[in-house]
Structure formats: structure tokens, C-alpha cells
Amino acid sequence: MYRTNRSQMSTLFHHLYVMRTASLTQARIDMSELDEDSDGFLQPHEMEAYIRGLIPNLVQLRDMPAAFMQMYCRIAAHKFFFFCDPHRRGKACIKNVLLSNCLQELMELHQALEVRKKYPPVLAVFQESEEEVTDTEQAENWFSLTSAQRICDMFLALDKDMNGTLSKQELLEYADGTLTDIFIERGV
Numbered sequence: 001m002y003r004t005n006r007s008q009m010s011t012l013f014h015h016l017y018v019m020r021t022a023s024l025t026q027a028r029i030d031m032s033e034l035d036e037d038s039d040g041f042l043q044p045h046e047m048e049a050y051i052r053g054l055i056p057n058l059v060q061l062r063d064m065p066a067a068f069m070q071m072y073c074r075i076a077a078h079k080f081f082f083f084c085d086p087h088r089r090g091k092a093c094i095k096n097v098l099l100s101n102c103l104q105e106l107m108e109l110h111q112a113l114e115v116r117k118k119y120p121p122v123l124a125v126f127q128e129s130e131e132e133v134t135d136t137e138q139a140e141n142w143f144s145l146t147s148a149q150r151i152c153d154m155f156l157a158l159d160k161d162m163n164g165t166l167s168k169q170e171l172l173e174y175a176d177g178t179l180t181d182i183f184i185e186r187g188v
Contacts, residue, residue, distance in 0.1 A: 023107055024098055031094045041091035047077040051106075058109040064145055072148050076106065079142065106143045 030053065032038075034046045042050065051073045055061045064072060080102050084092035097103055141147065158170050168184050 027103065027107075028094065028098055031097065035094065039091075040094050042094060042097065043091050044077050044081060047080055047092065047097075048073040051076045054106070054110075058106075060109040060141075061145055068145075068149070068152075071152055072145070075148050075151055076143055105141060108141060109143055 031042060031046075031050055034049050035042060036046065052069065055064060055069065055072075061072075080097060080100070081090075081092055083102055084096045084100055154174075155166070158166055158173055160170055161167070171179065171184050172181075
């Protein structure tokens, strides 16, 4: 499906490939600039700074309330570290971040709208309206503002003592107590 009947690459897929390559190259440059000790790893505050720098360029996050920006960056950085720092060393390898599905999902907040604007006739067959698709994408994308606010609200509701962390007892209340004691013991 990526090629036409004459073994030629579709313009749309070529454009998407070039956009992704350029985006990854720019991400690597940006992350390397934030890597204070130049060891090829990002610490949590460096990842938060990277995400903070992306927000003005991510269409779906541009209108984020300023008061929520720090919390959003912290939530997003924690997701990256959960998947890209499996040994919990407190640093994530830049190469692993670039190859992660997390970065791809975060970049979708920018690229989906950009492609839709550039190729509306091609994509019109698959999508009914831009507003409708944006709502669907926001509901499905973990990095969307809607999702981050939902996660923050859920965390604050669980954090009864308001100390910024969840104790084992507080975590037991997640999803009406569906987490087992064994899971919580091993996970915390």
C-alpha cells in the first residue's frame, strides 16, 4: 500500500517518512543540548525541560493553562522514565527515548494535525471532520491535555494526605480496590 501500481512511493508516505526523520533528528539535537553531563542520558529534570520546550510546537497543547504546565511536564516525564528507565537508575538513555513508542505518541499531538492540513483531500476519505478527529485523538493519546488532567485528578483524589506520593494504603483504593496486595507489594 505504500507504493503506487508502478512501484513508485506515494507522496503522502514519503512526506510522512521525511517528517518523522526530521523530527527524530531535531529531538536528538534538543535532548543532547539538555544533557548537562553529556553522558547520553537524560535525568528527570532534563526530560521535563525537553517536554516544556515542545509544548509551544504541539498544536493540541499550546493552550495549556500556565498553572498546569509544570504538572504536565512532570506527568509526561514520569511516563518516559517508566518505559525508558527499566532499572530505575534515574536516567533514561537518549537513544532509547528516541526509539520509544512514548516519543512517537507525544509527537502525534503535532504531526496528526499537520498532515491533515497538508493533505486534506487524501485524508478526507478516512476522517469526517477535523474537530471530531481531534476529540478522538485527545481521548486516545496518553499525552493529550485531557488525559494528563484526568491522571492528575485521579492522583490527587488518591493522595489523601496530600504529600505528593501514594502510600500502599492509598494505592489500594485505585479503581475501587482492584489491585491486589501482592501487586502493590511488588510494585511499590
